[in-house]
Amino acid sequence: MAQICIENVRKDFGSFTAVQSSSFTIEDGEFFMLLGPSGCGKTTTLRMMAGLELPTSGEIFIDGEEVGMKPASQRDIAFVFQMFALYPHMNVGKNISYPLLSQGMPKPQVKRKVDEVAQILGITDILKKPVGGLSGGDRQRVALGRAIVRDPKAFFMDEPLGALDAEFREHMSEELRALHDRMGATTVYVTHDQLEAMQMGDKIVVMNHGVVEQFGVPQDIYDWPATMFVASFIGSPSMNFLNFHGIVGSGTTSVALGESEIRVPEQHAGGRGDLALGVRPEHVHLDDASDYRAEVVATEYLGTTQIVTLNTPHGDIKARIASSDRAVVGEKTGLRFDERTITVFETEKGRALLSAGNEGVLNHG
Numbered sequence: 001m002a003q004i005c006i007e008n009v010r011k012d013f014g015s016f017t018a019v020q021s022s023s024f025t026i027e028d029g030e031f032f033m034l035l036g037p038s039g040c041g042k043t044t045t046l047r048m049m050a051g052l053e054l055p056t057s058g059e060i061f062i063d064g065e066e067v068g069m070k071p072a073s074q075r076d077i078a079f080v081f082q083m084f085a086l087y088p089h090m091n092v093g094k095n096i097s098y099p100l101l102s103q104g105m106p107k108p109q110v111k112r113k114v115d116e117v118a119q120i121l122g123i124t125d126i127l128k129k130p131v132g133g134l135s136g137g138d139r140q141r142v143a144l145g146r147a148i149v150r151d152p153k154a155f156f157m158d159e160p161l162g163a164l165d166a167e168f169r170e171h172m173s174e175e176l177r178a179l180h181d182r183m184g185a186t187t188v189y190v191t192h193d194q195l196e197a198m199q200m201g202d203k204i205v206v207m208n209h210g211v212v213e214q215f216g217v218p219q220d221i222y223d224w225p226a227t228m229f230v231a232s233f234i235g236s237p238s239m240n241f242l243n244f245h246g247i248v249g250s251g252t253t254s255v256a257l258g259e260s261e262i263r264v265p266e267q268h269a270g271g272r273g274d275l276a277l278g279v280r281p282e283h284v285h286l287d288d289a290s291d292y293r294a295e296v297v298a299t300e301y302l303g304t305t306q307i308v309t310l311n312t313p314h315g316d317i318k319a320r321i322a323s324s325d326r327a328v329v330g331e332k333t334g335l336r337f338d339e340r341t342i343t344v345f346e347t348e349k350g351r352a353l354l355s356a357g358n359e360g361v362l363n364h365g
């Protein structure tokens with residue numbers, strides 16, 4: 001088990017900066033997600049933690065020891081790659097035992113370890129099988145077995161489920177999470193899939209263009225995004241932005257959108273210029289008592305809920321409402337927003353203004 005601490009870590013490839021001054025801490029035993037779009041620097045960050053890439057500057061601590069310049073072999077971690085590379089000429093048991101045998105562990109001890117790991121993963125009955133004919137899930141289990149068998153301090157996984165189809169992916173992600181909960185080993189997991197990150201992670205780091213945009217527990221990130229990028233990247237449909245030009249004073253509890261006053265959490269930092277009210281689709285309600293008017297332009301039936309696209313004077317937004325609620329394309333309606341859940345953003349910087357709602361979350365890091 002291990003605590004991993006990243007301090008001001010940067011990685012340049014020639015003149016290109018892949019990771020800029022990243023800082024965050026992964027606590028002992030956490031399932032930690034590195035999340036972001038393709039090319040944002042998450043794999044590079046993971047590879048630096050693992051010792052497969054040296055940071056250009058900054059420090060990496062594993063259990064308090066600075067390891068930034070140490071090679072992977074001296075960091076006591078296990079890396080599970082995207083396309084689980086197994087030794088094709090060895091059977092399942094040999095694939096799992098290989099790391100121990102190559103360390104010189106005596107054979108009876110190796111057998112005990114392999115049996116134990118096979119039992120944890122539910123693959124005892126395939127230990128003698130060649131890896132060639134295995135299903136994707138079993139290959140994944142064997143790859144995990146090979147990582148687990150060494151009892152490393154931490155597991156690093158780079159999109160381990162990326163090659164699996166959607167249904168199977170969900171099954172494996174549940175299995176991985178359950179395995180983590182049984183073993184309690186620190187796990188760092190790279191994904192571009194926000195849903196996967198929200199479902200599996202104890203904590204998430206959201207990266208974009210080599211920059212850590214936010215890190216924290218999934219619900220804090222979902223409810224109180226630090227930036228418009230995070231607000232858009234997390235959640236489906238993503239957070240709505242009602243764009244307006246104006247002034248938001250410190251201490252204010254409402255914002256003028258045209259003729260309407262929209263209540264917001266008490267603002268603790270003023271802002272002016274191009275601003276946006278960020279509101280999640282499930283916090284938008286069709287309510288004729290409201291004087292903030294919109295037109296229904298589309299509805300999408302999703303079973304218990306429906307997604308309603310609304311044209312407002314401040315841009316198109318989406319509401320998630322019950323399927324049984326009335327929404328008719330072409331009709332006008334009033335809109336009400338859950339005031340306690342709104343974030344005001346400065347559009348140019350793309351950053352959230354501090355408020356009574358988000359201050360606790362955004363001030364911690």
Ligand SMILES: Nc1ncnc2c1ncn2[C@@H]1O[C@H](COP(=O)(O)OP(=O)(O)OP(=O)(O)O)[C@@H](O)[C@H]1O
Pocket residue numbers: 013016018036037038039040041042043044045192
């Ligand atoms: N060895 C390298 N030399 C030059 N550029 C690199 C190298 N490795 C990564 N990069 C660049 O650094 C940026 C970040 O890459 P990285 O693989 O960390 O992104 P990522 O977020 O993991 O994306 P993906 O999911 O597509 O792998 C990319 O623009 C990539 O092209």
